[in-house]
Amino acid sequence: MSEREISGGHLVARALRSEGIDTIFTLCGGHIIDIYDGCIDEGIKIVDVRHEQVAAHAADGYARVTGRPGCAVVTAGPGTTDAVTGVANAFRAESPMLLIGGQGAWDQHRMGSLQDLPHVDMLRPITKFAASVPTTERVADMVAMAFREAYHGAPGPVYLEIPRDVLDRKVPEARARIPVPGRYRASTRSAGDTDDIERACDLLVGSERPCILLGTQVWTCRAADAATELCRTLNIPAFMNGAGRGTFPPGDPHHFHQTRRYAFEHADVIVIVGTPFDFRMSYGKRLPAGATVIQVDLDYRTVGKNRDVDLGLVGDVGAVMAAITQAASGRSRNGAADRKVWLEELRSEEERLEAARLPKLLSDASPIHPLRLAHELNQFLTDNTVYIGDGGDVVTTAGGVVQPRLPGQWMDPGPLGTLGVGIGFAMASKLALPEREVLCYFGDGAFSLTGWDFETMIRFDLPFVGVVGNNSYMNQIRFGQIQKYGPERGEVGNKLGDVYYSRFAEMLGGYGEEVREASGIRPALERARESGRPSLVNVWVDPDAFAPGTLNQTMYK
Numbered sequence: 382m383s384e385r386e387i388s389g390g391h392l393v394a395r396a397l398r399s400e401g402i403d404t405i406f407t408l409c410g411g412h413i414i415d416i417y418d419g420c421i422d423e424g425i426k427i428v429d430v431r432h433e434q435v436a437a438h439a440a441d442g443y444a445r446v447t448g449r450p451g452c453a454v455v456t457a458g459p460g461t462t463d464a465v466t467g468v469a470n471a472f473r474a475e476s477p478m479l480l481i482g483g484q485g486a487w488d489q490h491r492m493g494s495l496q497d498l499p500h501v502d503m504l505r506p507i508t509k510f511a512a513s514v515p516t517t518e519r520v521a522d523m524v525a526m527a528f529r530e531a532y533h534g535a536p537g538p539v540y541l542e543i544p545r546d547v548l549d550r551k552v553p554e555a556r557a558r559i560p561v562p563g564r565y566r567a568s569t570r571s572a573g574d575t576d577d578i579e580r581a582c583d584l585l586v587g588s589e590r591p592c593i594l595l596g597t598q599v600w601t602c603r604a605a606d607a608a609t610e611l612c613r614t615l616n617i618p619a620f621m622n623g624a625g626r627g628t629f630p631p632g633d634p635h636h637f638h639q640t641r642r643y644a645f646e647h648a649d650v651i652v653i654v655g656t657p658f659d660f661r662m663s664y665g666k667r668l669p670a671g672a673t674v675i676q677v678d679l680d681y682r683t684v685g686k687n688r689d690v691d692l693g694l695v696g697d698v699g700a701v702m703a704a705i706t707q708a709a710s711g712r713s714r715n716g717a718a719d720r721k722v723w724l725e726e727l728r729s730e731e732e733r734l735e736a737a738r739l740p741k742l743l744s745d746a747s748p749i750h751p752l753r754l755a756h757e758l759n760q761f762l763t764d765n766t767v768y769i770g771d772g773g774d775v776v777t778t779a780g781g782v783v784q785p786r787l788p789g790q791w792m793d794p795g796p797l798g799t800l801g802v803g804i805g806f807a808m809a810s811k812l813a814l815p816e817r818e819v820l821c822y823f824g825d826g827a828f829s830l831t832g833w834d835f836e837t838m839i840r841f842d843l844p845f846v847g848v849v850g851n852n853s854y855m856n857q858i859r860f861g862q863i864q865k866y867g868p869e870r871g872e873v874g875n876k877l878g879d880v881y882y883s884r885f886a887e888m889l890g891g892y893g894e895e896v897r898e899a900s901g902i903r904p905a906l907e908r909a910r911e912s913g914r915p916s917l918v919n920v921w922v923d924p925d926a927f928a929p930g931t932l933n934q935t936m937y938k
Contacts, residue, residue, distance in 0.1 A: 410456020437467020598655025772824025
């Protein structure tokens with residue numbers, strides 16, 4: 382009896398299934414079709430999109446919402462280069478995904494085969510691992526190797542180039558071992574040095590005015606419970622950014638939203654969890670020189686980068702926070718009894734700031750003020766809604782208003798600031814969590830970049846509530862140009878056409894509606910929700926109302 386054989390493409394599918402991959406995002410190409418055939422046999426869902434950038438964004442989004450790695454499969458040459466933006470976004474956002482790219486056959490190496498490019502060289506700077514698979518026998522091993530690298534330290538994207546002849550060739554199954562994930566990965570839930578845990582505990586127990594910033598890694602590590610227990614045990618006010626939003630629900634006594642600057646300026650101990658000192662933190666300048674700073678992060682290279690810290694702890698942020706809480710158990714907390722005054726001080730300032738902007742949140746102005754739209758979106762959220770922001774100024778405005786109700790319900794591009802992530806993120810969210818409502822808020826410029834994959838949402842029956850904040854400009858850039866060059870040159874290269882996106886949705890079979898008055902926002906959102914279809918509610922917002930960060934040009938400082 383002849384020995385059973387298996388092709389390289391089928392080995393890829395088996396290795397992906399072994400890793401828990403149940404969906405791939407792809408755009409077809411002749412180099413990669415044997416992977417599709419293998420995915421059919423392994424029961425892996427194939428979601429074919431209209432642009433490879435969307436495939437990469439969807440793989441990124443899938444990793445974020447599930448906690449498992451996402452996977453995109455694209456063809457060689459332009460297929461891979463089209464996916465580069467999505468991979469780069471995942472790299473800056475610390476999102477674990479595997480991009481598999483095709484390549485010409487090895488026996489055509491450097492002969493000028495169809496779509497041949499040096500993909501590995503191109504992807505290496507924006508991935509944690511990038512390599513070519515040399516033989517069919519090594520396919521599964523290198524898939525496992527890539528996933529292992531994706532989870533080393535802070536997670537991130539990885540890339541495998543697989544030549545066409547490696548995928549098509551068949552080898553005896555006995556020579557094609559599929560590594561078992563649980564047997565080749567070490568635990569990543571390190572709590573760091575025990576002496577440093579004790580020192581962090583001492584600093585927090587003895588402080589009078591502590592505060593904590595909970596960043597994206599709190600969600601990456603699924604550490605919301607550890608964060609809330611730490612804050613409640615030591616009575617610490619909490620602020621959240623990135624995917625850390627939702628760790629505390631709105632209205633929680635330890636949840637603060639508007640007073641981060643005030644807290645930083647007045648705190649004696651500041652804990653930064655899973656957030657780098659990048660442009661969003663003014664490279665650490667937002668933390669006063671006199672404050673004691675504790676930084677907790679998955680990646681050693683991030684701790685103390687751009688700003689000195691008093692104590693750095695590297696490890697799983699949930700394990701670190703849980704260890705600090707445990708160390709504080711039963712200890713006398715010198716300052717904790719007085720923190721009621723500190724929390725009341727912050728709450729009073731929070732209420733003052735909320736009252737100051739309330740007229741804009743409730744404004745009936747026409748064109749609609751972006752803060753009014755953000756307020757309506759926030760009121761529309763439920764405990765079951767995943768919120769996605771995709772854009773520049775309109776989404777930055779919403780970031781100061783929209784508050785997800787539970788952990789894991791906030792998605793944004795991350796520090797690369799990539800426009801166009803929304804459709805891919807919505808697609809991934811609805812596929813991974815079909816029972817959840819998905820609300821995606823696009824800027825009109827952002828939607829136009831990848832919006833054709835709205836049709837993919839229709840084709841795969843993935844209903845979501847899409848909202849376009851339409852000001853007919855790339856408005857975040859426009860403001861800077863006006864300030865720098867004057868109004869007569871301030872609209873060069875940033876003016877968009879007045880597009881009726883509701884008609885685009887209807888053309889493709891979705892639900893669409895135009896809104897020009899503030900009073901019409903909520904009813905339109907409700908009708909989009911009730912339609913049970915992919916939808917676009919096109920809301921015309923004031924192009925001359927800018928986000929605070931845009932007014933201060935903080936992203937460039």
